[in-house]
Amino acid sequence: MNLEFYTLKFQILFIGFILSFQSATAQDAPFNCSYSAYLFQFNDVYSIDLASGNSYVVASDVTEGNINAAAYNPADGYLWGSLTSPQKSIVRIGNNFETTIFYIDELPTNNRYVGDVNANGVYYLKGGGTTYYKIDLDPASENYTQHISTENLSQNINVHDWAFNAVDGQLYTVEKNTNRLYRIDPSTSSVENLGEVPILSGLSYTYGAVYFDASGRFYVSANQTGTIYVIQSVQDLDGTTTMNSNLFAFGPSSSSNDGARCPTAPVSQEICDNGIDDDGDGLIDCQDPSCSGFGNCDVIAQPTSANDGGLESNGRLSEAINKRNFNRAKNSYKFDQKSATRVSEESLNTVRNSTNGIQLQDFIPINTIGEDYAVESTPTDLISITNATEVYSVDYMENNQSVASILALKTENGVYEHTKYICDRLLGAELISVSTIDINQQSFIKSIIKNIDGSYEYVLSLSAKTENNESNFAIESHWNLDLYEENVTFYNFQIWSDSIDDLYLLAEEVLQLINTEKPISAYSISTPPTVFVRKGKYINGALDLQIINTNATDNVNFDAGFRETETSNFNYTSSNLSLNQNYITNLEVPTGNLFDIGFRIGDGINTPDDLFMSDGPWGIDDSQESTTVNSYVVSTNSDGFDSIDFPIERN
Incomplete structure (x- = not known):
């Protein structure tokens, strides 16, 4: 979407203690109650469909300063937010993304990142600590855009966004680390602990964007992974009743994240057992993340082993790839995780200490995701048919099932040429989602793949190369292989897991191990395909x-x-x-x-x-070493086929 932005001509008007900056030509109109949610990342605005998690940029660089504490104002239909620059300022945003800036002298100069507006047009704005500020944003009020009061919560809570529930008029928020859901009475500033959100148990994310729908469902977005969670009917909770929470969708990640949405607009919900795509995201019943654990829908499914992965995503080695598969089938080969060599921190240290230089084992995390044990699953046959010169892989096991895998490969003439998402989709797999996951303040691409057997995997790929006379590592991660630097040595890592949270932890630890070996000096990371x-x-x-x-x-x-x-x-x-x-x-x-x-x-x-x-190729399986093939040609088949026939297209 191409949007035209107009230069703001600022007029300074002193009205009591308020200094207002407005566009002299702006004819902005309100959003009114749109079904879309809006996600603010720095000073860019994304439209996000909560049902699917998909988002796209609708406006860039809408203000000079960054926008936080974003909120929809039911009293005027505009979006509002708090600015880092100019100091002590808030901003009104119209549906054409023109802005009007207001100076509020009573505000602190910084640390304002939590905000929402109630049904009467009062903006509740907060930073760290217990102090928050109330500002009149009712356009019918004679005190419009003026500071009402400064208040204090009954207790200090570590939160990064809050939202008003239109059903009961109360504020709700989720605390980082404790993952507790809190209800705040805006008339008394009393904070009520409603208990830990079950789906968030054990996580330590920043919940920088939260939203409501008309039924009182509370949607919570994690900055680091972009995962959107839902808590049902929070107005009915009293701290003792069972809290119903679940995954809802997978959206974009961000190190700076804030959300705004009309709280009386509905959000499409997937009915998990009717065979219909109810919310329009192309996922039916158990395919939809919001149906995780509902009825007959599985909560998780076992990912594949790293021993099965790692084949090229181009035509250069099609015959070699299929010959590898043929040889495995001919010999009835199947990787047995139960009898595979176990990998521990001690066994990895033995390898590290017995050799000089960098080993792939140097970058393998152990005990990062609380696995029962790990096994080596190295597909050594990749070396003979791919551009990999060294290969090492590990499967992480829980209850004797693989829950995650890391495939590490060294290549000396450019990046490793296979990624699961490039070739698997035309072989029966599906790419359910592609978005970002923030690690070390870098937005890596994460993808969610549904395998042919119905299992789901969360996938991330990255590669490290040396630079600065081999004193540092630089990280590259791209969706398109032609964006990687050519003719250099890479250490390549493909990580997949049955949990987005385990994917985050494993990738974070791989980067930490890379940084321990040589400090990371640069990142080159592409955006996901839209x-x-x-x-x-x-x-x-x-x-x-x-x-x-x-x-x-x-x-x-x-x-x-x-x-x-x-x-x-x-x-x-x-x-x-x-x-x-x-x-x-x-x-x-x-x-x-x-x-x-x-x-x-x-x-x-x-x-x-x-x-x-x-396609499965015609090939040669030599019966004797002395066999000589003088001519080998495959031609197209021009014969016609009936609809009930299985066509053989090549002779």
């Missing part, structure tokens, strides 16, 4: 794709390189795909017969999405 293929398949000369469009794009380019057979040359094609700003588009892209294809879709502005597919 348009991506959720799932697809190749059938009878066409790609059948489901495309998710998070930023209402009209059209995307489709650029592909493909081969018709194993022995033919590459061909290239480009076309334009119409999405009509729809969130979900199912379409068929004619390709003709294919052996393999790599393609990219994108709008030419944001990060594009890349995919790769290789």
Whole structure:
């Protein structure tokens, strides 16, 4: 979305103790009660769909200073927030994202990051400590934009956002570290502890954006992971009744995060057992995160082993990849986690102390996620068929099931060329979500993958290279492999888990271990794609794709390189795909017969999405070492097929 911003011409008006900065030409209009939630990150504004967690930037650099304590004002329909600059100022934001700034002399110069506006237009603004400020934002009041009073909560709580519940008129918030839900009576400043939120138990996130809907559901967003949680009917809780909480969606992360939403607007809810996509996010019943643990829906599912991963995402090694799979099948190979070598801190230290230089084992966390034990799952056959020169992997086990894995690889001629999200989607897997996760104040890309067997995995990839005469590490993490620096040595890490929280902990510890080996001096990290293929398949000369469009794009380019057979040359094609700003588009892209294809879709502005597919190839399984193959050619099959036939497209 392209938005035009107008330069603000500030007029200074002294009205009592209030100094107001306003646009001389602004004709901004209110938002009124929009169904969307708005997420403020520094001075950028995102529109976020709570049902799906998807978000996109609707306005950038709307103010000189950063915006926090964001709130929707039911009295005038505008969004409001507190500014870092100018000092002691608040800002009104219209639906065209023009701004009007007001100076409030009674405010402190900084430390104002908690805020919401009640139904009568009173802004409750707070920072650390117990002190908070009440400001009149009712446009019908003669005291409009004036300080009403300075109050103190009955106890100090470590919170980063709060919101008014339209059902009972009370303020609610969740405390960092304790994960306690608090109710605050705005008339008495009394703080009531309603107990620990069950779904947040054991977490230590900052909850910088919270929202309500018309039914009194309380939505809580974690800054570090972007996960959105829901607490049902908080107005009915008394501190002794059971609190009903769950996952709701997966949104964007941020080191600076604040949210605003009309509290009387409904939020679409997924009914978890009716076979319908009720909330419009393309996920039906148990596929939707909000159905986790409901009825017959699993809470978690076992991820794959690192021993099964690590194959190239391009056509260069299609035959080698499939030959590896053929050899494993021919020998009935199956990795047995129960009999695999156990990995401990002591065993890793033995390896570290017995060799000089950097070892992949130096970067493997142990006991970070509270696993029962860890086992080595290294797929050593990757070295012979990929660009990896060293490989080491570990599976983390709970109740004799894998709950997370790390695959570490060293490459000496550029980044490792496989990522799960590039090729798995055309082989039966689905990319449920792609957004960010904040680690070390860096926004890495996280993806949620639904595997062919129905299990879910949270996935993150990063690579480290040396710089400054090998005295430092620099971190790169990109969705598109062509953005990595070429012809350098990388230490590559692919991390997947059945829990977004374990993914966060493992990635955080990997980065800490990298930094211990050599201080990290720089990060180069790309943004997630805004348009991506959720799932697809190749059938009878066409790609059948489901495309998710998070930023209402009209059209995307489709650029592909493909081969018709194993022995033919590459061909290239480009076309334009119409999405009509729809969130979900199912379409068929004619390709003709294919052996393999790599393609990219994108709008030419944001990060594009890349995919790769290789069909099962014809190959050679030599029966004797003395066998000589003089000619090997695979040709296309021009014969027609009936609808009940299984077509063999290549001879």
